[in-house]
Amino acid sequence: MPLLSFLDRERTIAPAGFNRWRVPPSALAIHLAIGQAYAFSVFNLPLSTLNGIDAPAADDWKLTTIGWIFSVAIVFLGLSAFTFGRWLERAGPRKAMFASATCFGGGFVVAAVGVQLHQIWLVYLGYGVIGGIGLGLGYISPVSTLIKWFPDRPGMATGLAIMGFGGGAMIGSPLAVALMSYFKSSTSMGVAPTFAVLGAVYFLFMMFGVITVRLPAPGWAPVRVPGHSATRVAPGGDVHVDRAIRTPQFWMLWVVLCLNVTAGIGVLGQASPMIQEMFPGAIDASAAAGFVGLLSLANMVGRFAWSSLSDTLGRRRTYMIFFALGALLYALVPATGRIGSVVLFVAFYAIIMSMYGGGFATIPAYLRDLFGTMHVGAIHGRLLTAWSLAGVAGPVLVNYIREYQIEHGVPKSEAYSVTMYLMASLLIVGFGANWLVKTVSPEHLFSRGAGRDAVPLRDRER
């Protein structure tokens, strides 16, 4: 079929004269769309009053039930990135991005039917399972493509794409609120039609990325621009994904990502109540919402800024800064509460969140430095399981410790201090893990200079 052949890897090879700066927008189209996942919480309250409209009715879904929709989506993000990473390398980015658009958009439509019929399992299946698979495929496919286009600036390239994932909520949240407001009536919260419209809009937006994405031709290399120095870290060679996950470097980076995300994600979820409780009387709900917005912005900007800087500083040194500066700032945050300095508190958290985002965006370039570009998408997919664990561990740690402190008589304004010191400790452990990351031993390298169809010697003999 013509459509299916259009998706083939061979059809995505860029013609002569193609400008590589056309590829980052393709990646951004995917990441800006799937980044909507971070804005799913805007649906929580409307979903809890689908029948009661003004207030929850007896048969309405509880918030705990609704909370599982996002959790299932994140779990399937990790699972699909893990499972389909190798397929992506074989099938090429266009096919993977099309599958992602179909799953993400289609997941919304299935979830819309679930909301209309008031069947929560259909919403879990739609947004959680099908949409989650779209998230995982969409997250990894443009990243490995950009690394191939920008071998001289891999950090900047991956930062551009992953910045989109951080910024997706900034579009998704106000868009969803506006649509629900448009569709809301005296008998409906407007969630089902909003889901259906979002499914169609995101599918079309992602199709822009599908249509425009290109792979560099074999042997292609960027032209050196006078005055611009290439990245200081060049890959030593390619490592097969199955071999990569058996190296200590992979698992050290797994720990690095897991701890960096754990330290950031828990606090991100609690940002609004935290600033209000640490500065009682000084910060109201509206100002707290502004604080959350500012953290999202810092998270997004940090993804591009830190990963671009890593091209000059080197990946290892960049993570050293994340962990050392992060630990120091976390340790100082309780003091900002004690002296009542909102400005310092906001500034410290903005820097922490920029490094949280920077950690996500710099890791694919770190993988490329260590394991080469051949299977970087598949290796990245496997590393993202660290995110799945951190996504559960971070919020649990923050919430549990806060509850424990309050139950034992600690004032709310000081209930976060232990959490901050714990986060600082986690970052110190991360510093150690990053310190241990060394160059991959040549024994793991895979037929240097081989093409994408190369297979390991042991597989070739079968």
Place this chain on the structure above:
Amino acid sequence: MPNVQEGSQAHELQPRGEQLKVVASWLVVGLPAAWGVAQVVVKSMALFR
């Protein structure tokens, strides 16, 4: 032989249509992103009032 050009010198070698495609691609993703960022910036102002 590289088949992709970039930088000021290289741009002169590229057809004008290719440069327009670059600009158009960035506008497609840049405009919604700018709208989203503006929403957040406006919301964040509440923190400093």
